[in-house]
Amino acid sequence: MLLSRGALPIPQGPSPEIYSAMKQPHSLSSANPSWSARAGGSCVPNLAVSGRACLAYKQGPDLGMLVPLQVWKQKWQKKGEWFGGGGRCFDRGSDTCFRCGGTGHWASECKGRVPLPVTTSPPAFPEALHSTVGPFLMACVSPCCAETPEEVFQALTELGYGAFRPGQEVAVMRILSGLSTLVVLSTGMGKSLCYQLPAYLYGKRSKCITLVISPLVSLMDDQVSGLPPHLKAVCIHSNMSKSQREAVKGGKVHVLLLSPEALVGGGRAGSSCLPSADQLPPVAFACIDEAHCVSEWSHNFRPCYLRLCKVLRDRLGVRCLLGLTATATLATARDVAHHLGIQEEEGIAVRSAAVPPNLHLSVSTDRDKDQALVSLLQGERFGGLDSVIVYCTRREETARIAALIRTCLQGSIRCPLKWVADSYHGGMSATERRRVQNNFMCGQLRIVVATVAFGMGLDKSDVRGIVHYNMPKNFESYVQEIGRAGRDGKPAHCHLFLDPEGRDLHELGRHIYADTVDFFTIKKLVQKVFPRCKCLELHRKQQDLRRQACQDDGMSGQQRVCYKHERAIPVQQTVESLDVREEGIETLLCYLELHPQCWVELLHPTFSSCRVVCYGGPQQLRATAKSSPPVAVWLARERLAGVDHTHASSVEFDVIALSDSMGWEVLPVKRALRQLQWNTQLQKGAETSGVLVEFSDLSFHLRSYGDLTDQEMDSVCNFLHHRVTARETTTLCQLQACFRAFQSVACQARALYSEGVDEERSSRLKALLMDYFEKKPALDETELTRREEEELREWEGQIRSDIRNFLSIRQDEKFSGRAIARIFHGIGSPCYPAQVYGRDRRFWRKYIHLDFNKIMRLATEEIIRWK
């Protein structure tokens, strides 16, 4: 069942938010739980809320906005009024009590007709309040619940904790009040409790479920087993047992963990194992872990995340969203807050300093990094540390460096050699990875040399050191990675090796260019997404007829007449024809969906090609057509188009396009086609049907207009191109800024290893990080371009000659400027894989230090000349 807000009538009385909360069984937490529970006759009962934790809020009809009590408290204080724990009941913009019309009394003294909206045991509500104060609601706090209710603290104890850590209480209470919340807290500060406790309380009170969307599919089982014993949780995956499914449907679990792909259904991983919305118990709220991914400006952008909030709202009717992240700049946090539906006046609910104070940071520039690393690990500062993670960018390096450490640190510690250092990366088998992780967790392995794949979801509080062998791709990644040390609050050390020649910079730049899409490619995609339909033509004909029959109806020719068509764009074919990765295409489609004009509507990926084989020959195909309208329609159209299928015994067609053109829903059409296999009447005298129906070609599935004008098509292309280039420029500037900042605090290595940490430089780096996260960074694009221009001028002749050389060697193949630029940068792509093109070392990665776009321009010019 789709719960679309658009489908609901816009109410006159309560604000749309509250109205939809009352109407929709899955939106229990769209407003205060008590309200929705009572209004909808559903089952999440009231939880008392606290003034201290800034929970109560005002809901305005005009904006449907939520304003925390504290904001109002400040406003009242400005007016010389006291407002807060005492609990008064005021009407909007005046000192008048909305319950009785009086002024200046306590809520408990009020003799008004309308009961207080929020109390520990609420009276009948909100019908009475609605009828009295109409669309305007304001929650007040009664004296008895000025503090966080005892019930919440008791639940905290039941989960095994004595007290809240900073930020947790506010976040928990906001969620219990149904307020969407973003929590930005450093790693290890206890973000998980912000969803665990409300999920536990909601689940304890009634049959409902909390969704937790986590990107770490491989660690989900660990996450489930690491939850407090009172909290029942399961994670969604393909081999989920029947009893687990039943438990989810029956509301017997508090928490359901799933990946964004499992929810949104993006890509191949998007097998939707999630029971449909009408089979799920009411969703109390949804928690999005690593919420920075929701923002396209984040460092760790995943297309499925972009659509997450929309899908949660539209498909599951969830209104209360909790975002958890350890790293988000102010700009990213604002963007995420916007996605979560948090109003700007509320600010970011919980936000902590970027770098915990117990971490000591240092950076050095070393010509011989291997030697420097060994010296560091043997030196005074790191020599005595028990658990250390060394981060490298490339997988191949992890094994080499782990071996180097094992060899060089031989004899300096007493335990057997294999426990000194080991490598870890995403390419290793699951068993191997688990072995390394377990050894590290139980303290038997001292050093793990890993890619960033190691450490996500790792709950080891006594990691004492983090070493970056390569520069991280940006400050967010750096903070996330160093945040894995010293989670117990005791001192921990972090060191970064900065390549003096900026080689890391080039290596990381490659990853940015890997996702670059040029204008021409975008245009090809846009043409696939918005193929012309006949709606406009038919509409015009109709208008002409009408005009002839009577007068002009005055409708402008510019009006949109197409209501969007259902289309399928085969994934593999599109990846090959555009030479862009599946995720890249998915991202562009997401941009189109999130555009204010909602150019497309994305649906679950689907198999679009249907093949019907009749073993009984052409005669049987004709019989099949008689009992299957889609097959009949397709054959008839083929005949009209001049294609003869009289002697064919099988047909293959695009079932999505066919259903759309017939005005039928795809699902029943597919079901009916599948049923042909069991229709024994199709083969006389036989027990089987003799018909085989197969679906293939996994496709992006969407609804899009077919009547865009040429100008509109151009503006869609421009919009996409602008988004892609803006993202590329921002990421490149961030990378440069990151390099410069590290460079500014870097020191000569030697002194550092023997004398320990330089506190002054450590504080300077922390200040730079703080600035980055708290302020809008000034990204100097011009500086970047000027330097690159100069460098390129020096190399231009050489590059042109190499391009010509490359083209002459590979005369039989076709290349675009972008394909050549990728090869010269050492970036593999679907059509030009690294395994093939990386073998020719004369060209592969040769110009990694020069600007990608400029090489692309030179290559395009040379290709034109070559022709």
Ligand SMILES: Nc1ncnc2c1ncn2[C@@H]1O[C@H](COP(=O)(O)OP(=O)(O)OP(=O)(O)O)[C@@H](O)[C@H]1O
């Ligand atoms: N209020 C609390 N009192 C004591 N310990 C707590 C409290 N809250 C959380 N913890 C503990 O702190 C540790 C870190 O918590 P958690 O994993 O939730 O951190 P996190 O912020 O989610 O970290 P990460 O970003 O790495 O996922 C856990 O061992 C948890 O049990």
